[in-house]
Amino acid sequence: MDLNENEKSLIQAVSKGDEGIVRQLLCESNVSIDCCDETGMTPLMHAAYKGNANFCDLLIKNGANVNCNNHEYQYTPLMFAALAGSVETAKVLLEAGASTKATNKVNRTASQLGAFVGQHHVVSFINSFVPFEELEYFTKPHGLETEPKLPPLMARIFHKLLLNSNMNPCRIVIFLMDNKDLVDNWEIAVSMLELLCERSMKAQETNEIMSMRMHYFSYIIKAVVKHEDGPMAFLKHLLKGSEPNGVQIRMEQFIRQAIRSFPYHESTLFVQLVRNIAPVKLGDDPSSLSVLTTGINGHQSADFSDCCYTCGEKRANMKCSACKKVKYCDQRCQKFHWFTHKKFCKYFAEEFLREQKLQEAEENISQSANTCISEANISGETSDPKSEQ
Ligand SMILES: [Zn+2]
Ligand SMILES: [Zn+2]
Known part of the structure; x- marks a missing residue:
């Protein structure tokens, strides 16, 4: 053209x-x-x-x-x-x-x-993308139903929940805090997720990843609703760091339980996740979040170096000004995390300094190595028989 x-x-x-x-x-x-x-x-x-x-x-x-x-x-x-x-x-x-x-x-x-x-x-x-049209089917009553499985007014927001690819449970909790309709109608959301979880396993072309994701979302919604003091308190429950390095033990336990409660124990994905998590001591690496993220989203996705410490979203580019180590999406995420980060900020600041010194030392070594190489090249040239002529 x-x-x-x-x-x-x-x-x-x-x-x-x-x-x-x-x-x-x-x-x-x-x-x-x-x-x-x-x-x-x-x-x-x-x-x-x-x-x-x-x-x-x-x-x-x-x-x-x-x-x-x-x-x-x-x-x-x-x-x-x-x-x-x-x-x-x-x-x-x-x-x-x-x-x-x-x-x-x-x-x-x-x-x-x-x-x-x-x-x-x-x-x-x-x-594992569910087109909106597929959900629209559930917004109308079928067969003997008098009510649709998914009220039309809830369909868009429910679809948005399904689009989430970040496996950090805090991301889902924040999403629920922002979309109270889903919490108010949690039974509908959970039964839709359980239905999609089952359908993905029983479909002609089984989609274990999809099934696990649906189960995981429903597990988180149920946990948020069950928590007596509401979503914010539950978020803090997950975010709370443990001594000495602020590692989130409760989140680790939560994700392990979420995986273990997946109903299809014979699925390859379930076996693979449990095998990878079972030998790891609570708080050690790899975390269940990274095992789950790898299992769901593939190998390259479990690099959390540029992720928000609160919600795990990638490309977080705001840093805690005190420790310069911990990153956040925005001020809101930082605010959510401060109640626990304030106890570990000093620890992270020290870690940041250690890393910086190590990096400087490495740069010095590679610089002096480069100088040695270029000096060797110069002396190499002078001893070259051709240049002596
Ligand atoms: Zn965030
Ligand atoms: Zn800090």
């Missing part, structure tokens, strides 16, 4: 990540949102391939076709997101109605392409 200058610039700006220019060009009247470059890639496909969830969101809001497959090999935006390994991007696309079943020219779906390049996290996210 022949692109005009503005469309060419749009695709370029999307690839470069230049938000100002993208926004400006989207307002131009001669820019078609689904314009294709010489390989048939639309701006949305470029954004997905870069794993840029924000741009995908922006382009979709401006009318981009989320299931466009004009690409020369019939790749869809979701396939590009899978190749890029970006869960955030896949989430934006799926929420906007991207099909998980579309195939490219050689009959591969987005999740198969992701698996092929080892992007396990995004693969499991796509595989």
